[in-house]
Amino acid sequence: MDIDRDEARAMLRTMHTIRRFELKAQHLFEEGLARGEFLGALHSYEGQEAVAVGVCAHLRPEDAVLSSHRGHGHAIAKGADIRAMMAELLGKVTGISGGHGGSMHMFDPAVGLLGGNGIVGGGTPLALGPAFAAQYRGNDRVTACFFGEGAAAQGVFHESMNLASLWQLPVIYVCENNLWAATTPVNDAWPVEDLAPRAESFGMPGMTVDGNDVLAVYATAAEAVDRARSGGGPTLIEAKTYRHRPHCMVIPEHRDESELEEWQGRDPIPRFESYLVREGLMTDVEIADLLTEVEAELEEAAQFARQSELPAPDTFADHLWA
Amino acid sequence: MRNVTYVRALNEAIAEEMERDDDVFLIGEDIADCGGVFGVTAGMLRRFGRRRVWQTPISEAAFTGLAVGAAMAGLRPVCEIMYVDFATTCMDQILNQAAKLRYMSGGQLTVPLVIRTQQGGGTCEAAQHSQNFEAIFAHVPGLKVAMPATPHDAKGLLKAAIRDDNPVIFLEHKLLYETKGEIPREEYVIPLGEADIKREGDQLTLVATSRMVLHALEAADRVAGEVSVEVIDPRTIVPFDLDTVAASVEKTGRLLIVQEAWQSGGFGSEIIRRIVDRCFDSLKAPPRVHGSEDVPMPFSPSLEARVLPNPDSIASAIREIVA
The missing domain is CATH 3.40.50.970 (Thiamin diphosphate (ThDP)-binding fold, Pyr/PP domains)
Structure with a gap:
């Protein structure tokens, strides 16, 4: 699929922003540990950047995204502010959820980010809601729902596909199959290789894509988003990918080093960069400059987070009721 | 109307x-x-x-x-x-x-x-x-x-x-x-969080919810010659109108909660906690919860009737508290 030069650059920039955000987040977490502070769970999206970026490139601010526990990448790709996200990781009052949510609960409705979720598969039925609202109000907004292959074993995911297809809702279910649900390999969870055939059993299209190839994700998502936007109903996409880090900061690496090395050889960022240089869309120098800019932005975001205040303790009851 | x-x-x-x-x-x-x-x-x-x-x-x-x-x-x-x-x-x-x-x-x-x-x-x-x-x-x-x-x-x-x-x-x-x-014939809205005093009385405050309100009123009728019972329906339990219940308990000094939910771990116990916090000194007798027996609901009509609170069992509870 042909891609516009500006769009390609923007996508690379977002992929780098996600990668650098995760590295910085990990650094902040370790700084906290050194001070004796434990800042909850942190699930790195490193390695999966092509999925969020390839899908969200087709979304408008008013389109909705429902994310998962591993959601920083989705939030950044949907346009959330990295300073507010970084501050949220430290529980600061300037955080994207005011310090009430943390890593797994980042919300920014202004850019269509309707939140991460601490319950595996928890977003899959919620995603039906904004899709239903678009149909109810007769507009062409779509909803994308990201979840891991672990969530694909949940009953509610299947109920949600059934309802999405039954009512032809404009929703795109994006399964990021990174092969491991915490410490359980997908082969211990699925009796089959691919997810897409399950979609067919609900009467909706299912597509399998190389989740480490941003252009392939971009092309597949284009089809799914167009279908949803034009009233053609839901799509299930399974993106085969891999996370470069352990499940979260507190679970030691349990996977074979050789598997990790093999997947690092398919790292979506260098792959995309090679393509851009080969096609003459960017030069090595431009890529290096872009990286310097991204790095400066992330450093500024980390400083903002460190320097922001914690919420006043007595504000704990704020935001419980509307 | x-x-x-x-x-x-x-x-x-x-x-x-x-x-x-x-x-x-x-x-x-x-x-x-x-x-x-x-x-x-x-x-x-x-x-x-x-x-x-x-x-x-x-x-x-x-x-x-x-x-x-x-x-x-x-x-x-x-x-x-x-x-x-x-x-x-x-x-x-x-x-x-x-x-x-x-x-x-x-x-x-x-x-x-x-x-x-x-x-x-x-x-x-x-x-x-x-x-x-x-x-x-x-x-x-x-x-x-x-x-x-x-x-x-x-x-x-x-x-x-x-x-x-x-x-x-x-x-x-x-x-x-x-x-x-x-x-009413005309439109009306009842704000969430306002209890309703279904029957006034001055010797015992009976807080009941849902269908138990009807049973509570019937029980209050039965004991009318002996005990003056105030029946309060909180109508919403979140938010809970503690002010109305507490004012009643301060007047009567006695509290009975009737709920159809199980006796143990229900909202009735929570109402008692709040009343004890608010107006312990007003209590003349230990407050009580009367709920369903702590078993899954049995099928047989004789068993089901025994498990659920009813006007007779409520009347007995009222008499026990004022005794």
Whole structure:
């Protein structure tokens, strides 16, 4: 699929922003540990950047995204502010959820980010809601729902596909199959290789894509988003990918080093960069400059987070009721 | 005033709110063509059409999740779960999602959702169709919980629930649907969080909820020559009108809670905790909870009748407290 030069650059920039955000987040977490502070769970999206970026490139601010526990990448790709996200990781009052949510609960409705979720598969039925609202109000907004292959074993995911297809809702279910649900390999969870055939059993299209190839994700998502936007109903996409880090900061690496090395050889960022240089869309120098800019932005975001205040303790009851 | 059934009162509340606000829609099992298995949504499909009335597969987790998500997106869903017992299949959507989304998002999201369901025993439907779960919902911060006992309260509270910007669990009772009562001819709304003194008295405060309000009033009649009982229906347990109950206890010095939920771990115990905190020195006798026996609901009519509180058992409890 042909891609516009500006769009390609923007996508690379977002992929780098996600990668650098995760590295910085990990650094902040370790700084906290050194001070004796434990800042909850942190699930790195490193390695999966092509999925969020390839899908969200087709979304408008008013389109909705429902994310998962591993959601920083989705939030950044949907346009959330990295300073507010970084501050949220430290529980600061300037955080994207005011310090009430943390890593797994980042919300920014202004850019269509309707939140991460601490319950595996928890977003899959919620995603039906904004899709239903678009149909109810007769507009062409779509909803994308990201979840891991672990969530694909949940009953509610299947109920949600059934309802999405039954009512032809404009929703795109994006399964990021990174092969491991915490410490359980997908082969211990699925009796089959691919997810897409399950979609067919609900009467909706299912597509399998190389989740480490941003252009392939971009092309597949284009089809799914167009279908949803034009009233053609839901799509299930399974993106085969891999996370470069352990499940979260507190679970030691349990996977074979050789598997990790093999997947690092398919790292979506260098792959995309090679393509851009080969096609003459960017030069090595431009890529290096872009990286310097991204790095400066992330450093500024980390400083903002460190320097922001914690919420006043007595504000704990704020935001419980509307 | 007009004399209408509880089910008619609920039906009017829904129709009026749907007429008033196009964002209100209905979703649930068997609610369209048949109008709900208890008839609460009868006529809605004809009046408002398929766009506003969504009959679902038996898929509570998906359609409740849809309702939560639609509320996040600005609609005002009225979601029917046929029996409260079935809400166990969508507790993630209710307890983890609906109750917490506004808080977790730092106040950015609003979830104007009503989940209507019905609970209670007395119909020989046995252990999985007779439960009372209000304490579970009330225990989790972020949910309002209404449990009206009369047609008047049912209509006024449901209208308030639909207009509320928070998730509201609206607990009807299967044996109240055909009960009748007076309601005003003109439109009215009853704010959530205001108790109603159903009968005045000065020797014992009896707080009862849902169908137990009717039994409590009957028991109060039976003991009228011996004890002057004040019967208070909180109408919503979240928010809970502690002021009204505490003022009554300060007057009577005695407190009995009657709930159809199990005796142990229910909201009645919570009311006692709050009263003990607020006005311990006013108490002349230990406060008591009278609920159902702590067993799954048995099927047999003789067993079911023994397990549930009734006017006789309530009257006995009243006499024991004042003895």
